[in-house]
Amino acid sequence: MQKNIVVIEGDGIGPEVTRQAVKVLNAVAEQGGHEFNYHYCLMGACAIDKTGTPLPDETIEAALNSDAILFGAIGHPKYDNDPTAKVRPEQGLLKLRKSLQLFANIRPVTTYPSLQHLSPLKGKILEDVNFIIFRELTGGIYFGKKELNAEGTQASDECIYSREEIERIAHLAFKQAQQRRKKLTLVDKANVLETSRLWRKVVQDIAKQYPDVKVDFLFVDNAAMQIILNPKQFDVILTENMFGDIISDEASVISGSLGLLPSASIGKGSALFEPIHGSYPQATGKDIANPLGSILSAAMLLDHFGLRTEANKVREAANWTLQNGFVTKDIDPINFYFTSTIGELISDYV
Amino acid sequence: MQKNIVVIEGDGIGPEVTRQAVKVLNAVAEQGGHEFNYHYCLMGACAIDKTGTPLPDETIEAALNSDAILFGAIGHPKYDNDPTAKVRPEQGLLKLRKSLQLFANIRPVTTYPSLQHLSPLKGKILEDVNFIIFRELTGGIYFGKKELNAEGTQASDECIYSREEIERIAHLAFKQAQQRRKKLTLVDKANVLETSRLWRKVVQDIAKQYPDVKVDFLFVDNAAMQIILNPKQFDVILTENMFGDIISDEASVISGSLGLLPSASIGKGSALFEPIHGSYPQATGKDIANPLGSILSAAMLLDHFGLRTEANKVREAANWTLQNGFVTKDIDPINFYFTSTIGELISDYV
Ligand SMILES: CC(C)[C@H](C(=O)O)[C@@H](O)C(=O)O
Ligand SMILES: CC(C)[C@H](C(=O)O)[C@@H](O)C(=O)O
Numbered sequence: 001m002q003k004n005i006v007v008i009e010g011d012g013i014g015p016e017v018t019r020q021a022v023k024v025l026n027a028v029a030e031q032g033g034h035e036f037n038y039h040y041c042l043m044g045a046c047a048i049d050k051t052g053t054p055l056p057d058e059t060i061e062a063a064l065n066s067d068a069i070l071f072g073a074i075g076h077p078k079y080d081n082d083p084t085a086k087v088r089p090e091q092g093l094l095k096l097r098k099s100l101q102l103f104a105n106i107r108p109v110t111t112y113p114s115l116q117h118l119s120p121l122k123g124k125i126l127e128d129v130n131f132i133i134f135r136e137l138t139g140g141i142y143f144g145k146k147e148l149n150a151e152g153t154q155a156s157d158e159c160i161y162s163r164e165e166i167e168r169i170a171h172l173a174f175k176q177a178q179q180r181r182k183k184l185t186l187v188d189k190a191n192v193l194e195t196s197r198l199w200r201k202v203v204q205d206i207a208k209q210y211p212d213v214k215v216d217f218l219f220v221d222n223a224a225m226q227i228i229l230n231p232k233q234f235d236v237i238l239t240e241n242m243f244g245d246i247i248s249d250e251a252s253v254i255s256g257s258l259g260l261l262p263s264a265s266i267g268k269g270s271a272l273f274e275p276i277h278g279s280y281p282q283a284t285g286k287d288i289a290n291p292l293g294s295i296l297s298a299a300m301l302l303d304h305f306g307l308r309t310e311a312n313k314v315r316e317a318a319n320w321t322l323q324n325g326f327v328t329k330d331i332d333p334i335n336f337y338f339t340s341t342i343g344e345l346i347s348d349y350v
Numbered sequence: 351m352q353k354n355i356v357v358i359e360g361d362g363i364g365p366e367v368t369r370q371a372v373k374v375l376n377a378v379a380e381q382g383g384h385e386f387n388y389h390y391c392l393m394g395a396c397a398i399d400k401t402g403t404p405l406p407d408e409t410i411e412a413a414l415n416s417d418a419i420l421f422g423a424i425g426h427p428k429y430d431n432d433p434t435a436k437v438r439p440e441q442g443l444l445k446l447r448k449s450l451q452l453f454a455n456i457r458p459v460t461t462y463p464s465l466q467h468l469s470p471l472k473g474k475i476l477e478d479v480n481f482i483i484f485r486e487l488t489g490g491i492y493f494g495k496k497e498l499n500a501e502g503t504q505a506s507d508e509c510i511y512s513r514e515e516i517e518r519i520a521h522l523a524f525k526q527a528q529q530r531r532k533k534l535t536l537v538d539k540a541n542v543l544e545t546s547r548l549w550r551k552v553v554q555d556i557a558k559q560y561p562d563v564k565v566d567f568l569f570v571d572n573a574a575m576q577i578i579l580n581p582k583q584f585d586v587i588l589t590e591n592m593f594g595d596i597i598s599d600e601a602s603v604i605s606g607s608l609g610l611l612p613s614a615s616i617g618k619g620s621a622l623f624e625p626i627h628g629s630y631p632q633a634t635g636k637d638i639a640n641p642l643g644s645i646l647s648a649a650m651l652l653d654h655f656g657l658r659t660e661a662n663k664v665r666e667a668a669n670w671t672l673q674n675g676f677v678t679k680d681i682d683p684i685n686f687y688f689t690s691t692i693g694e695l696i697s698d699y700v
Contacts, residue, residue, distance in 0.1 A: 080567065088541060120475050120579050125470050142542055153514075155544040155548035156545060158508050160505070191430065194497060197433040198505035221598075221600075243596075247574070250600065
């Protein structure tokens with residue numbers, strides 16, 4: 001097959017991890033006689049530095065015309081502590097999500113037996129943890145009206161959801177649940193928020209179309225506890241944008257290694273694949289960052305292209321490195337391998 | 351001293367745990383020659399059942415004229431799965447918070463060595479964990495405008511904050527930090543929300559008045575990870591209402607026993623003290639609920655009255671029960687004592 005992939009390396013460790021994922025994609029393409037064409041684009045702090053805007057029009061254009069986007073990381077500390085900055089790297093990512101209508105962010109949460117010692121949670125809690133979070137990504141308080149009054153003494157953010165926005169991601173989540181353990185948990189705050197009550201109503205309505213799926217409702221404060229106390233109870237979690245941001249990062253600690261978790265953001269057209277870790281400025285340029293998050297995101301990209309065997313081969317290769325101690329500094333601070341070495345080992349394996 | 355205490359037992363296990371706290375307060379009063387007058391009031395599902403409203407005017411009136419409020423728990427499952435219910439128990443609590451201007455909810459998070467085996471976290475993570483969360487309680491998305499359009503196809507919630515709302519709780523948090531390890535962490539989402547940028551700006555401004563306190567800023571998604579990965583890094587956490595709801599419940603899992611965590615909500619006038627656990631309908635009426643959350647809330651109430659020695663005595667008594675295996679079923683499902691027995695043991699001790 002022939003595919004056009006937009007590569008957005010982004011900020012911090014983004015470039016160095018993304019390059020490993022591209023190595024792996026190249027190896028897969030060569031093996032299978034596929035042609036992956038890469039188009040490198042700017043987004044984030046690096047785009048502000050070079051073009052004055054966090055998301056140049058060329059990037060949107062290229063992304064819209066691509067078959068998939070591979071993205072690294074975004075953010076730079078110089079913007080974080082300046083609440084008055086008008087231009088910020090993250091605006092680029094939010095605008096890209098909106099432009100491509102990437103309404104569903106999907107994050108699998110699994111554990112690796114060989115990494116149990118790294119998890120903050122006790123071993124017995126980690127057994128059989130296997131769930132997937134569907135986070136709404138283009139609505140809610142992220143994209144509602146934002147206001148700061150002229151005197152700078154009052155600020156507001158509006159959280160807004162329509163039935164359609166909820167329906168489209170809910171259908172995806174229900175379909176996923178049907179292919180798994182047939183349980184869906186809606187995380188909301190329906191005892192306080194009007195938007196949450198709409199989520200609950202819409203999910204109750206849609207549930208009738210999926211009678212084989214058992215539906216649960218959890219308030220977000222309770223969910224934040226349950227994810228740590230008893231994560232194996234979950235199969236598919238569905239939630240709105242802001243709650244999803246919080247609980248999916250929280251859930252990422254379960255495995256003990258943020259560096260190896262991938263994610264997919266899918267919508268109407270092209271889809272975007274990125275590791276869940278951030279730009280990790282302290283590690284930038286040192287060839288020590290964990291490339292598995294990016295490489296496993298590339299595996300999700302291959303799934304998206306229908307190349308399931310190849311995707312599974314990449315996951316197998318990643319497991320093989322972990323089991324044989326070919327790991328980066330975040331996993332073993334004494335006997336560690338470089339980012340680029342892991343990338344090579346995995347591309348040789350597949 | 352003579353004090354008027356409004357007691358709101360509330361729903362579910364609220365009554366049975368609150369009664370133990372009252373026993374303990376009575377013991378303290380008797381010992382010290384104090385006079386505590388109790389005024390029992392309704393709020394929550396029980397108030398809806400008896401009066402049609404979750405917060406009768408008499409309760410507000412009595413609370414406003416009291417020296418402190420001791421509260422049990424709120425909520426009933428029959429309201430949770432009906433997104434269209436017009437009257438809900440939680441409205442009572444929210445209205446009470448607003449009527450009394452209880453703008454700061456304060457939750458200490460500590461660990462008990464004798465309960466480490468109950469924590470989902472590994473022992474080495476639990477060492478030296480001791481922080482306190484200041485959650486804003488009368489603003490933000492909880493109290494902003496809520497709308498549902500006539501067709502029921504679109505809903506919105508507004509999150510709104512003013513400089514004064516942030517300032518008053520920030521000062522409390524900074525003062526607390528000065529009396530502790532002198533570190534304050536603001537949890538926000540300043541890379542996305544306008545209200546968070548206002549929080550960050552105001553906290554940066556106020557920080558100048560507390561030069562001995564080191565100030566950190568954490569995005570809420572990152573905070574949700576850090577609380578589990580490395581909770582001992584925190585001293586005082588300050589945050590807005592919705593984020594505080596989520597991260598304070600998340601933090602409650604650290605100790606391994608939600609049932610024994612207290613909280614205080616303070617404002618301009620009277621203050622309210624309540625365990626952080628909910629109404630726990632499954633346990634209602636069985637005399638098995640853990641009364642320590644309520645009893646330790648009563649200790650915070652004694653602190654508030656300036657009775658620090660007495661408050662510490664209550665905490666000592668609670669520790670003594672834990673260390674000697676006088677625990678409820680949530681802590682030891684085999685050899686357990688009843689709610690009322692623990693209440694008696696502690697009132698005998700103080
Ligand atoms: C960088 C930031 C805007 C973003 C978000 O909050 O969505 C990130 O935290 C994420 O989860 O992808
Ligand atoms: C019952 C509910 C409205 C309340 C809240 O969200 O504030 C509760 O979760 C709490 O934290 O006290």
